[in-house]
Amino acid sequence: MSERTADDLAAKDTLLAATLLAIGGYALGNIVLVFFDVLLGVGGIEVLNNPLRAQIVGTVAIQGVAFIGGSLYFLAVTDRWELLRVHLPSARDLALVVLGYGLLTGSFYAFSVVYEALGISAAESGVVAAGMENPMLLLLLVPLSLVLVGPGEELFYRGVVQGWLRESFGPVGAVLTASVLFASIHVPGLVGASATSVVATLAIITFLAVYLGALYEYTGNLVVPALVHGLYNATQFLLAYGQATGGL
Known part of the structure; x- marks a missing residue:
């Protein structure tokens, strides 16, 4: 087997594995949501039949347990x-958060x-x-966007999935592929x-992800x-x- 053929096979394996991981993480979150629904139902608290509770518990289950917990596991x-490339934000990073948020919001409009x-x-x-x-659900989603949604989705789709794809497809290929996978779960x-x-x-979602x-x-x-994503969602x-x- 030639070196190029071996590299092509490795890239295909990485793409398949990353795709399964990206979709599997979302599926896991929904399984956790159903588990919470059953568990709370034992105590007489309905979840899935209550839109407010379903969204709150769903955010904890998907973005919290599956995306953040699953990524770390x-x-x-x-x-x-x-x-994972992460560190305390510098002054330059914070400036880019403000600029990035402004540009993303402007792009949406x-x-x-x-x-x-x-x-x-x-x-x-x-x-x-x-x-x-x-x-009231929309108000509750403002802090959840900053604490769970932005950090959770960025850790999972940009940190883990995109980071894994980068090794075989480079930055551009990784960004595009991870963005398509991210859009698909919506x-x-x-x-x-x-x-x-x-x-x-x-x-719109694919553009946001890219x-x-x-x-x-x-x-x-x-x-x-993570901050740009959380602020953008909170604003919406x-x-x-x-x-x-x-x-x-």
Whole structure:
């Protein structure tokens, strides 16, 4: 077997393993959610039938237990801590957080303007739809975005998955592949939408993922995209809360 053939096979194995890991992490989170539902149900507390509790417990189960806990377990068992590039943010890092947040938020509204001009409606997230019925959910998601969602998704998809892919595909290939995998797990959360709306929303999510992945590669510090991601999500939930309560 030639050296190139061996490298190609290794790259395919890495791609398959990273794909299974990316999808498996999300699946694990949902299994943990069901476990919590059963466990709390024994005590008379309904979870899945209550949108507010389902979202809170789901965030803890998926982003907390599966993404953060699963990532740390994977890195410990495989002893691949070198995949993770993280350190206390410097003044430059914090400046890039502010700049990155501003650019990402501006990009989202650029998508909105373009879609409106084209007559395209993005699919509504099931989380936001539930929040419109219960605005308190949107408020609770603001701190959860900063504490669990941003850090959890960045640790798992940028730190572990993208870091693993980088070894075989380089930074550009790793960012693009990890971003597609990240976008794919959001499909089940898009409710009552046409195929066009789903594609439009996935385009936004993929752009967000590529942006955060590139930011991670540029800064070499996972804290930066984690903060940008958390702040971005928190802002979206605050704006949705304003709409749900008539403030916007």
